Amino acid sequence: MRLKRKFKNTIYIASTLVFGWVITVSGISAMKHLNKLDAVEFRVEGETRFTLPADQADEVDLILKKYKLNYLSKSSIAPEAKILKVDFQQKIEIIPVKVDDEFTFNSIDDLTADLSRNEVEADWYTIVSGDNLWQIAMDRTDVTLTTIQDYNPLLDLNAIIYPGKEILLKPADPVYDVEVHLENIALEPVEFDTIRIKDESLLTSQRVILKEGIEGEKKVVYDITIVNGYPTEVLAIQETVLKQPVSAEVKVGTKRTVGRSGGNNYGVVSGRLSSNYGYRTHPISGRRIFHNGIDLAAPTGTAVYAYADGKVTSVSQDNTLGKYITIDHGGGLKTRYLHLSAYKVSVGDKVTAGQRIGSVGNTGYSTGSHLHFEVLKNGSYVSPWNYI
Ligand SMILES: [Zn+2]
Structure with missing residues (x-):
């Protein structure tokens, strides 16, 4: 950065010298192509979106960093998770270039406005009396109970939903997509088996528990991909059983009921x-x-x-x-x-x-x-x- 500034100053001195000479000899127009300014191009997938003065490169960098980190905090990631990557899905480059001194630069505001643009707006649904989440998921081909849970992490699927409550059916698709890749460890129960012992004195619908089963415990390592704040892939990549489960024993009836x-x-x-x-x-x-x-x-x-x-x-x-x-x-x-x-x-x-x-x-x-x-x-x- 320091080198660049020095270079720019040199150009400035050179140009004032040239300016003094040119104005007397052949007029202002002749110097235009001689007088180049340092700039940076903001490129997306190789295509230039904005051109800004070179001294704003640091600010551009900071804005992009903030934009990405914002998704990290919005995704409610466990503090102990190991963040492997936070990056744009698009190839974004900031390339130093030279432009004419009459060049019209874009502003930082152009960039921030572009960053807040959505390709598709979010789809919110307001609950009306008599609604149930299962029916909402059934009515829409692109919505499942799992995606409702993903998009509304604080919503309890088993609780009663009240009219007026807004639920997110599909998040906005921003122009700039941020992918967070992380690894997280979760402790999960291991289900126990149930051993069934037949009993002729009980009805087919009846059960008598002889021994309660005890859940075991396992450590699961998840590889998680989050795009624009919502999980798109959650893979269990490693499981280690920490505690084995204990089987339950249940007496089940065989005496018939109405068929x-x-x-x-x-x-x-x-x-x-x-x-x-x-x-x-x-x-x-x-x-x-x-x-x-x-x-x-x-x-x-x-x-x-x-x-x-x-x-x-x-x-x-x-x-x-x-x-x-x-x-x-x-x-x-x-x-x-x-x-x-x-x-x-x-x-x-x-x-x-x-x-x-x-x-x-x-x-x-x-x-x-x-x-x-x-x-x-x-x-x-x-x-x-x-x-x-
Ligand atoms: Zn009834």
């Missing part, structure tokens, strides 16, 4: 799934509520069958549940059948798997003829899909 025979036969009833287990918007109140069973739509009068062997513990009627039946299958497992039109059993009856217990109806808080089927394990609602 599903494909199509629309759900075992307890033949019908069409009209509302699933889990969170949903209630068709009557419009409120977002937890649906503790599955709704199987079927015409009034369709046969309803006992899920498994057991004892009828309630045959009752209620404004909300309508006519309903509860069966206790033992081992903490109960099933309930709601909105019935008729009962075929009484309290205290012993029933066998597949025995008819009642008929589908539209009684209680119901918007159409259907069976609401629930499974309770030790008093808590569980997904019926694990049982039928």
